[in-house]
Amino acid sequence: MLSSSLSQLEKESPAYICPYDQACSYLEEAAKELKLDQSILEVLSHPRKVVTVSIPVKRDNSQVQVLAGHRVQHCDILGPYKGGTRYHPAVTLREVSALAMLMTWKCALLGIPYGGAKGGIAIDPKFYSVGELERITRRYTSELIKDIGPAVDIPAPDMGTSAREMAWMMDTYSVNVGHAVPGVVTGKPISIGGSRGREMATGRGVMFIIREALADKGQSLAGARIAIQGFGNVGSAAALLLHEAGAKVIAVSTGSGGIFCEDGLDIPALKAYVAENRKGVVGFEHTTPISNADLLTLPCDVLIPAALENQITEDNVNQIQAKIVAEAANGPVTLVANQVLESKGVTVLPDILANAGGVVVSYLEWVQGLSYVFWDEERVNKELENLMVQAYRQVMQQSKIRQIPLRLAAYTLGVGRVAQALSDRGLYP
Ligand code: GLU
Numbered sequence: 332m333l334s335s336s337l338s339q340l341e342k343e344s345p346a347y348i349c350p351y352d353q354a355c356s357y358l359e360e361a362a363k364e365l366k367l368d369q370s371i372l373e374v375l376s377h378p379r380k381v382v383t384v385s386i387p388v389k390r391d392n393s394q395v396q397v398l399a400g401h402r403v404q405h406c407d408i409l410g411p412y413k414g415g416t417r418y419h420p421a422v423t424l425r426e427v428s429a430l431a432m433l434m435t436w437k438c439a440l441l442g443i444p445y446g447g448a449k450g451g452i453a454i455d456p457k458f459y460s461v462g463e464l465e466r467i468t469r470r471y472t473s474e475l476i477k478d479i480g481p482a483v484d485i486p487a488p489d490m491g492t493s494a495r496e497m498a499w500m501m502d503t504y505s506v507n508v509g510h511a512v513p514g515v516v517t518g519k520p521i522s523i524g525g526s527r528g529r530e531m532a533t534g535r536g537v538m539f540i541i542r543e544a545l546a547d548k549g550q551s552l553a554g555a556r557i558a559i560q561g562f563g564n565v566g567s568a569a570a571l572l573l574h575e576a577g578a579k580v581i582a583v584s585t586g587s588g589g590i591f592c593e594d595g596l597d598i599p600a601l602k603a604y605v606a607e608n609r610k611g612v613v614g615f616e617h618t619t620p621i622s623n624a625d626l627l628t629l630p631c632d633v634l635i636p637a638a639l640e641n642q643i644t645e646d647n648v649n650q651i652q653a654k655i656v657a658e659a660a661n662g663p664v665t666l667v668a669n670q671v672l673e674s675k676g677v678t679v680l681p682d683i684l685a686n687a688g689g690v691v692v693s694y695l696e697w698v699q700g701l702s703y704v705f706w707d708e709e710r711v712n713k714e715l716e717n718l719m720v721q722a723y724r725q726v727m728q729q730s731k732i733r734q735i736p737l738r739l740a741a742y743t744l745g746v747g748r749v750a751q752a753l754s755d756r757g758l759y760p
Pocket of ligand 1: 415416488490686689691
């Protein structure tokens with residue numbers, strides 16, 4: 332099923348790393364470590380439901396374009412499916428399937444009662460007007476109307492989407508079922524039941540995990556030198572919070588290039604600059620330009636890849652000089668590169684732990700919505716901190732007890748909890 336969606340181009344590219352195969356190898360490694368029953372591994376290797384819908388959209392010039400929209404529901408053993416909706420040109424069914432599986436382990440690792448899902452449409456939102464994006468989002472939602480819902484599958488923002496798209500999804504779903512259903516999505520605007528703190532949550536979670544990892548090395552955030560690839564929702568929030576905690580963010584980048592400043596960037600001023608010029612970070616005062624490739628190899632305490640997958644590979648891993656790599660993006664370090672970094676004593680904080688802050692506050696948003704009681708931001712941030720720090724400690728402990736790298740430790744915890752639930756629930760019929 333998935334192989335049929337792999338385009339000829341993808342198959343022929345020598346550098347192509349199939350994200351679904353990569354996700355399955357992580358699962359297999361964890362299953363081996365846990366000595367899982369083969370039949371459990373077999374069940375967990377397959378998504379439970381894969382949906383692809385056609386989205387006919389009338390462009391502003393009146394032409395109709397038909398897009399493919401995906402939603403993959405990997406596993407709902409622990410609760411409703413949960414995961415973001417991605418608008419990015421590189422979206423494929425294989426990538427969405429891999430990310431849906433990652434969401435299953437991420438939720439289980441953080442101890443939140445969800446299964447994993449992911450959705451996506453292969454578009455570059457830059458080339459669509461707001462009206463077109465609204466029509467695409469509404470049609471995508473209505474095509475999925477029977478597959479989503481507050482007890483079934485709860486989408487959220489991901490790369491290329493935000494609270495705006497969630498509001499359109501919530502409205503489309505609600506109009507179709509005949510009453511307001513805020514719980515059908517998370518990451519929505521506060522005016523319709525969104526949670527305080529959700530927008531910064533992934534970046535805040537990254538900051539908590541880095542703070543803990545530095546503390547374990549006897550270092551604090553104050554004065555730590557940090558390079559960040561990516562200045563979108565996650566990268567920019569992490570940059571701001573790290574800056575506020577006294578760290579020196581020495582370099583950041585976007586797809587159009589990066590900037591470097593030995594003494595640390597003025598992140599609030601940089602955020603204002605980016606909001607105004609809308610063309611990325613290059614040109615910001617008192618900085619030197621730096622390429623995305625060179626940013627990754629800067630000498631620093633912490634490197635945060637917060638953009639795309641497969642950024643640290645066999646080709647550049649030997650040039651990495653950071654002591655800690657925190658995976659704010661999904662899968663930025665390849666399997667082989669991860670092994671090389673581990674062997675050199677670099678701490679790699681795995682994605683399913685480091686970038687879990689978003690889904691944690693999604694869960695807090697869902698809980699607030701279900702109980703009709705809304706919290707202040709301080710409470711949300713504190714609950715987030717507790718869950719992130721708890722998961723970090725569990726991963727560290729698991730790594731120590733089993734003598735395994737952090738990624739494998741995180742996977743054994745996530746996969747182990749789902750496998751336990753699967754065996755307790757049993758197989759129907
Ligand atoms: N897109 C985010 C993630 O991949 C958040 C998902 C959610 O909040 O459901 O973790």
